[in-house]
Amino acid sequence: MLAGERDGLRSDVRTAIVTGGASGIGKATCELLARNGYRVAVVDRDELGAHSVADAIDGVAFGLDVTDERAVISLFERAFEALGGTLDALATSAGILESTPFMEIDLAAFRLVYEINVIGTYLCIREAAKHMKSGGRICTIASVAGKRGGGLTGTAAYAASKGAVIALTRNAARSLAERGIVVNGVAPGPVLTPMLLPTFEDRVHRARVEAMPLLGRAAEPLEIAEAIAWLLSPEASYVNGEMLTVDGGICLD
Numbered sequence: 001m002l003a004g005e006r007d008g009l010r011s012d013v014r015t016a017i018v019t020g021g022a023s024g025i026g027k028a029t030c031e032l033l034a035r036n037g038y039r040v041a042v043v044d045r046d047e048l049g050a051h052s053v054a055d056a057i058d059g060v061a062f063g064l065d066v067t068d069e070r071a072v073i074s075l076f077e078r079a080f081e082a083l084g085g086t087l088d089a090l091a092t093s094a095g096i097l098e099s100t101p102f103m104e105i106d107l108a109a110f111r112l113v114y115e116i117n118v119i120g121t122y123l124c125i126r127e128a129a130k131h132m133k134s135g136g137r138i139c140t141i142a143s144v145a146g147k148r149g150g151g152l153t154g155t156a157a158y159a160a161s162k163g164a165v166i167a168l169t170r171n172a173a174r175s176l177a178e179r180g181i182v183v184n185g186v187a188p189g190p191v192l193t194p195m196l197l198p199t200f201e202d203r204v205h206r207a208r209v210e211a212m213p214l215l216g217r218a219a220e221p222l223e224i225a226e227a228i229a230w231l232l233s234p235e236a237s238y239v240n241g242e243m244l245t246v247d248g249g250i251c252l253d
């Protein structure tokens with residue numbers, strides 16, 4: 001049975017929660033899922049930004065810090081109810097970048113990157129899984145930094161966190177298979193979002209990074225959202241535990 005079918009009846013409205021939905025890749029994912037017919041809960045610690053995105057797509061908005069366990073538990077309960085008591089899809093786009101050189105990283109900053117990018121992702125997957133029926137689909141957002149050990153903009157804390165997201169994604173696929181829940185992820189290269197754009201003010205850095213993909217440019221957020229939306233769709237029915245690299249041809253693996 002596909003996720004959109006319930007009790008033998010086809011429901012046309014699929015539902016999704018997108019964390020980090022106020023900006024960048026998460027925002028593009030909310031907008032694309034809405035165009036594809038989903039009812040979307042936009043979740044972000046930037047509550048005003050979440051409302052702005054949700055208002056434009058007839059969705060619902062919630063403010064949340066994904067590192068706050070009790071808040072995550074409560075949020076997923078409220079979002080599930082607001083979506084009509086169903087949850088078909090989760091995309092975990094909440095994350096932060098860290099670009100401090102290896103020898104200079106402050107440990108509090110390192111721990112914060114891990115708390116948000118890894119533990120925040122874990123908590124949201126866990127709470128979504130409690131509300132999903134068999135057929136539910138989850139997509140995480142890692143990075144080529146997790147595969148290459150950084151080398152673009154992120155440094156040790158960021159690369160390590162994204163490597164952990166890749167392992168977490170595969171473990172979640174293993175662990176949630178018995179519930180019929182599918183878990184995949186995307187590993188983007190450089191994407192033109194508010195996270196990356198300030199670093200591109202350094203023209204030498206920008207030229208170096210944009211020369212890395214065979215396509216010779218950074219991605220638009222929608223180009224990542226398209227991959228996320230496909231992994232969340234019933235059309236990707238036999239893809240599970242996969243980390244889809246969407247990098248214009250950097251990694252070539």
Ligand code: NAD
Pocket residue numbers: 019020021022023024025026043044045046049064065066067092093094095096097116120141142143144187188189190191192193194195196
């Ligand atoms: P962005 O800064 O535009 O969006 C990230 C969103 O996450 C923001 O709205 C922010 O408010 C939210 N957020 C941050 N910490 C949060 C927290 N603790 N709780 C709730 N929300 C929180 O960045 P983006 O480029 O769209 O990044 C989205 C994801 O994609 C991140 O995980 C990032 O690491 C990953 N990624 C980005 C790039 C890139 O080049 N932009 C490349 C590879 C991977």
